Amino acid sequence: MKILVCISHVPDTTSKINFTADKAEFDTNGVQYIINPYDEFVLAKAMHLKEELGASITVINVGTAETESSLRKAMAIGADEAIRIDATAQDGFFVAQQIAEVARTNAYDLIFAGRESIDYNGGMVPGILATLLDYNFINACIGLEIADTTATAQREIDGGSETLQAQFPLVIAGQKGLTEEKDLRIPNMRGIMMARKKPLTVKEPADLASKTGAKGFEKPQENAACKIVAADDIDGLIDLLHNEAKVI
Amino acid sequence: MSVLVFAEVSEGKFKKNALEVVSYGKKLAEELGTELTAFSINAEAPTELASYGADKIITITESALTSFDAKAIASIAAQIVQKENTKVLIVDSSANGAYLAPLIAGKIAAGYASNVVELPISTEPFVVKRKAFSNKAFQNTEINTDVKIIGLAKNTFGVFENEGKGALEDFSPELSDTGIVSVSVQQASGKISIADAEIVVSGGRGLKGPENWGLIEDLAEVLNAATACSKPVSDLGWRPHSEHVGQTGKPVASNLYIAIGVSGAIQHVAGINASKVKVVINTDPEAPFFKVADYGIVGDAFEVVPQLIQKLQDFKSQNS
Numbered sequence: 001m002k003i004l005v006c007i008s009h010v011p012d013t014t015s016k017i018n019f020t021a022d023k024a025e026f027d028t029n030g031v032q033y034i035i036n037p038y039d040e041f042v043l044a045k046a047m048h049l050k051e052e053l054g055a056s057i058t059v060i061n062v063g064t065a066e067t068e069s070s071l072r073k074a075m076a077i078g079a080d081e082a083i084r085i086d087a088t089a090q091d092g093f094f095v096a097q098q099i100a101e102v103a104r105t106n107a108y109d110l111i112f113a114g115r116e117s118i119d120y121n122g123g124m125v126p127g128i129l130a131t132l133l134d135y136n137f138i139n140a141c142i143g144l145e146i147a148d149t150t151a152t153a154q155r156e157i158d159g160g161s162e163t164l165q166a167q168f169p170l171v172i173a174g175q176k177g178l179t180e181e182k183d184l185r186i187p188n189m190r191g192i193m194m195a196r197k198k199p200l201t202v203k204e205p206a207d208l209a210s211k212t213g214a215k216g217f218e219k220p221q222e223n224a225a226c227k228i229v230a231a232d233d234i235d236g237l238i239d240l241l242h243n244e245a246k247v248i
Numbered sequence: 249m250s251v252l253v254f255a256e257v258s259e260g261k262f263k264k265n266a267l268e269v270v271s272y273g274k275k276l277a278e279e280l281g282t283e284l285t286a287f288s289i290n291a292e293a294p295t296e297l298a299s300y301g302a303d304k305i306i307t308i309t310e311s312a313l314t315s316f317d318a319k320a321i322a323s324i325a326a327q328i329v330q331k332e333n334t335k336v337l338i339v340d341s342s343a344n345g346a347y348l349a350p351l352i353a354g355k356i357a358a359g360y361a362s363n364v365v366e367l368p369i370s371t372e373p374f375v376v377k378r379k380a381f382s383n384k385a386f387q388n389t390e391i392n393t394d395v396k397i398i399g400l401a402k403n404t405f406g407v408f409e410n411e412g413k414g415a416l417e418d419f420s421p422e423l424s425d426t427g428i429v430s431v432s433v434q435q436a437s438g439k440i441s442i443a444d445a446e447i448v449v450s451g452g453r454g455l456k457g458p459e460n461w462g463l464i465e466d467l468a469e470v471l472n473a474a475t476a477c478s479k480p481v482s483d484l485g486w487r488p489h490s491e492h493v494g495q496t497g498k499p500v501a502s503n504l505y506i507a508i509g510v511s512g513a514i515q516h517v518a519g520i521n522a523s524k525v526k527v528v529i530n531t532d533p534e535a536p537f538f539k540v541a542d543y544g545i546v547g548d549a550f551e552v553v554p555q556l557i558q559k560l561q562d563f564k565s566q567n568s
């Protein structure tokens with residue numbers, strides 16, 4: 001089985017989000033980057049499949065050189081090789097097209113991605129990628145069994161889940177549930193050493209125009225101060241929620 | 249030229265999300281000087297959409313589409329976009345909407361902006377404001393393709409009655425086998441989903457253990473609310489994963505969010521910040537949640553919540 005895992009390199013979840021003075025760009029000053037948390041779940045699932053059924057795992061990122069730390073980490077966790085497409089990720093469509101170029105020549109059985117990236121929260125790349133490759137697609141995947149070339153998967157729906165069946169090749173956008181939190185992989189020393197010797201190929205991007213573009217950022221308005229209600233004044237709270245906030 | 253919305257049904261009926269995209273679509277169509285077309289599949293009463301502004305309602309009746317087949321619906325959407333000469337397509341942000349929109353975008357090579365929170369900032373060029381950085385910021389995005397797709401964030405625009413012409417049109421799309429089979433649907437019965445709820449009651453580690461969740465459930469019951477929890481609570485197995493909200497869990501965009509024994513860590517708040525009104529109940533006045541809440545009680549959940557349940561019951565009986 002050949003597996004491709006799409007890895008997005010994003011600001012750590014505790015990062016303060018700031019923009020450059022002209023609000024045109026994200027200010028990366030002092031920001032730590034991590035593997036997108038959703039991608040950690042799908043990478044762990046890929047590792048699990050590799051151990052259980054045998055598979056080769058390639059990780060891929062569309063990004064500039066600084067994203068390589070995330071690709072190395074993914075290899076330290078157990079991916080066999082990494083590909084970086086050397087381009088600034090302009091939008092989800094662009095990223096999907098770049099990944100599709102690589103996937104077309106490699107016949108992956110399964111392509112894993114996260115449900116969304118926690119920076120731009122597009123939730124676009126996996127679905128667009130599936131369409132470009134004419135692969136089947138399962139979004140918000142929270143459970144997956146593979147038997148031969150048939151996948152039985154659960155996807156999250158509002159208020160429950162749906163069980164689906166589909167044949168390879170397949171794109172899966174995953175999240176927690178696909179792997180449990182406790183089964184996430186942390187690289188060990190041996191993995192880190194081995195990762196240094198694994199191939200990380202840098203590819204030139206295909207020449208493509210993007211379909212959307214960022215036109216500046218804004219921060220949400222600061223919240224007005226919290227009104228504190230005394231612990232013995234529950235009537236006061238109900239009154240505020242009813243008459244002032246009008247939510248009950 | 250037209251504006252098109254996909255109005256999803258659940259068991260034949262339109263959900264609030266569907267009415268919200270129709271309300272939004274109508275306003276956008278007016279701004280663009282055109283009409284609003286809606287399409288829906290196996291709807292029982294499609295004309296309902298006229299009251300929210302649909303000028304034309306394309307109905308598809310197809311037994312093969314009783315379960316949500318995103319790929320098939322993407323193909324139908326592409327057919328309608330072509331036949332209606334659609335310029336802007338709007339899809340909601342339900343689990344199904346988020347599954348569908350990128351498939352349509354890929355299929356018709358359209359620029360797609362998800363999590364859009366209001367009407368376009370400008371239509372020429374076409375710029376929309378969307379949530380980014382897990383609710384910690386907004387990004388203005390220009391869509392520069394001929395056909396544009398908007399994923400409307402939940403509960404941001406609202407549902408409005410508008411007058412639409414409501415002309416009905418049956419449409420029989422070309423369908424091909426998509427290769428994805430729905431085996432079964434497991435719906436948590438009798439419970440309101442976090443996605444649909446107007447009010448969400450959430451518990452954190454401050455509640456000490458799963459045996460105390462009766463408090464959360466009882467409060468949710470009086471308020472007709474969904475129950476949610478912080479990440480450690482689901483990681484500890486006190487509550488199911490489906491209740492985990494926050495940056496790495498489910499997003500919440502309810503009218504009212506009540507956090508009990510939740511400290512308000514940045515990752516938790518990121519996921520729930522889109523809620524309109526936030527209430528915190530916590531013993532620690534320094535808990536970060538007080539910085540983002542609208543109303544707060546510094547107090548012990550085990551004392552405050554039972555009183556709150558009682559008083560809300562009284563309030564309900566007086567007001568009904």
Ligand SMILES: Cc1cc2nc3c(=O)[nH]c(=O)nc-3n(C[C@H](O)[C@H](O)[C@H](O)COP(=O)(O)OP(=O)(O)OC[C@H]3O[C@@H](n4cnc5c(N)ncnc54)[C@H](O)[C@@H]3O)c2cc1C
Nearest residue numbers: 452453454478479494495496509510511513516531532549
């Ligand atoms: C990569 C990453 C992603 C994450 N994603 C998420 C996410 O999506 N969602 C999420 O929730 N967390 C997430 N977290 C975890 C987050 O950082 C916090 O650890 C978590 O939100 C804390 O949960 P809590 O508030 O329930 O517990 P605690 O932080 O332990 O807070 C418990 C609170 O209860 C109060 N308390 C105690 N006793 C009482 C009482 N009797 N009555 C009232 N109050 C009481 C305390 O004062 C305290 O404020 C993530 C962390 C990381 C690193």
Ligand SMILES: Nc1ncnc2c1ncn2[C@@H]1O[C@H](COP(=O)(O)O)[C@@H](O)[C@H]1O
Nearest residue numbers: 006061062113114116117122123124125
């Ligand atoms: N620049 C990128 N390179 C590789 N994969 C990406 C990139 N951006 C997004 N992805 C993948 O697509 C998923 C969804 O991202 P998004 O569509 O940006 O929300 C992520 O979880 C990744 O798996």
